Amino acid sequence: MLGNAAIARGAYEAGCKVSAAYPGTPSTEISENLVNYPEIYCEWSPNEKVACEVAIGASMSGVRSMCSMKHVGLNVASDPLYTASYIGVNGGMVLVVADDPGLYSSQNEQDTRMIGRASMTPVIEPSDSQEAKDYIKLAFELSEKYDTPIIMRTTTRLGHSQGLVTLEDRVEPADKPYERNAAKNVMMPGMAKQRHIYVEKRLKQMSEDANTMAINRVEKGDNKIGFITSGIAYQYVKEVCPDASVLKLGLVHPLPKKLIKDFAASVEKLYIFEELEPVIEEQVKALGIECIGKEAFTVQGEYSANMLRKVLFGTEPKVKAEEVPARPPILCPGCPHRSVYTALKTLKIHAAGDIGCYTLGAVAPLNVVDTAVCMGSSISTLHGMEKAKGREFIKDWVAVIGDSTFLHTGVNSLMNMVYNKATGTVMILDNSTTGMTGHQDHAATGKTLMGEPTYAIDIYNLCKSMGIDNVVEVDSYDQEALTKVIKEEVNREAVSVIICKAPCALLKGLKFPNVCKPLSDKCKKCGACLRPGCPALTKNEDGTVSIDMTMCNGCGLCMQMCKFGAIEKVAR
């Protein structure tokens, strides 16, 4: 079972009733698997803050609830989390937060345990699929026992690895009654002051109890060398030193101080082996215990058994990697984003970018996207540039943002542009789905996570309703129309929105009846068709072009690039 599937299963077995999430690698499959359990109401919320608040509300009402997100999603959900930590829970509440050491699909490498510490929320961390299932069940129990939300921290390697899992039945905890309790549930200064006292007490108690919790376990072995470790890093220790003494921490915040002291005293040399930040290490050192941590192991990227071998034994694999050209991710053949970027490139326009597949517009051969910070940032960074350097400066700029990202947090930034008299141009790349994470529905697709038809928010009218006069819809594949509209709107002295419409080329159920075919007798070997970088096209030895029929979806971009009519669209 995939780690993320095991998390969904654990939530089911624990009697969880409500789950809310926004898709984000490597957490997306949790919600996609929850759909298999009709006992749980689950939804895609527009962003992680909303998802977290949905879970808080469900917990307050008296049922077990959860929300899941990737690490940077927790930044968005931090606002509710920090205060939910004060409020505590009625029904148990768990946040599953997936870190991405090695940045397989993220914009940074932050460590969720630091947010757990800062928000005074307990954090547990499983090390394989079986524990992922067991720990989330335990998390609900701890949540109710200590009156606190619990963060379960996972990593890409855990969520996207499969291992054996033993299934159990679902327990149905009775719904707790809702009782009005303003002192606990309304966080005004006077009440919050009292709750802060409770939060401190709670952490102290939990830290004490952690010394005897079964998920913090000592595996006695050779006393020459000992490891304190947790999560996936534990597996690397077991791989390399199956006979060493290990203190495996399941609860990584707060830490069991006595257990750590006793363990440290029982071994001659102590290593702290944890991915990303020295969260455990710094606390162990603060206890006055000598140990080796980040001076030997990096804070960057994913760990591995070979890396541990290198530090312990100085061994490295004999074989060296061959020198080969890199293969970075690229936009798919027939991707509508490629067409939009080609138009921007032709017009020599810079794009303030955002988070999604379309961030790939930053690299060769498109090189259109200049910036990318976080979800929704394209619109506000463009606005900041205009306010800093004036309207002339952004005359050859646009903001580009996907439909799902626009609804996530871009919409607030657009409100800001209207309110603060901006004149920039926003292009919403509407491909009718959340693309990069693998096609999740959102508030404008007309379908819920549970597969029910629902009202689809109309992005055009949403923008209009903000008071933007110039909202234009254009076919993402139509170079002529794109070029004309972009030129008009960037020159306009008012906010404008261009909605580029065409579904993601990988969206299920789409049919592509046509393919593009090169006509070598008309080809002038100019290479114009190759410029957008479609992977279906390759240059032949003689300078003409071949098109891979299995990849091509007949989008016609290469055909529009050719001035000599040397590419035609034919039936597949």
Added chain:
Amino acid sequence: METKNIMIVGVGGQGTLLTSRILGSIMLTAGYDVKLSEVHGMAQRGGSVVTFVRYGEKVAEPIVEEGQADVLIAFERLEAMRYVQYLKEDGVLIVNDQRIDPMPVVTGAAQYPENIIENLSKKYKVYSIDAQSEALKMGNPKVFNIIVLGMAAKHMNFKKEEWLDVIEKTVPPKTIDINKQAFIKGFDF
């Protein structure tokens, strides 16, 4: 039994996930402890992708590292070259003889290496097949990955019938026959 390590490498979209799931489930059926590690998200978009499969009595680490793979299955030549150092000295490389140009080659910033398979054969035990052409001959270009899997299956200790059983249970119902044929094609190649 010592833990066995298998790696599948290719270009995002070539079907490494399906192949690894078939591998994982045959090992499960045989009663082994199995760990599988996959790549999702942005890296899947036409980038270089790697999937690890490890099986044995008790498996800890979910990834395969340099110098450890018993079998390396490569769906594309350049990817075979990129990951060949993961093979054990006596490991086996199964490579699909296909070329997909990465973006640096398309833009002219890099050259696609010549004679990859010949060069790798000098140092490693290599079996290659043009699975794309074979699959096209069978009428479904998508099953090329199952042909390659069939070829790799000869280097693992499971019977042909066991593989076919697992394929039947793993692939979409409508494609069972063609996938079985594809597997046999590779197995008997």
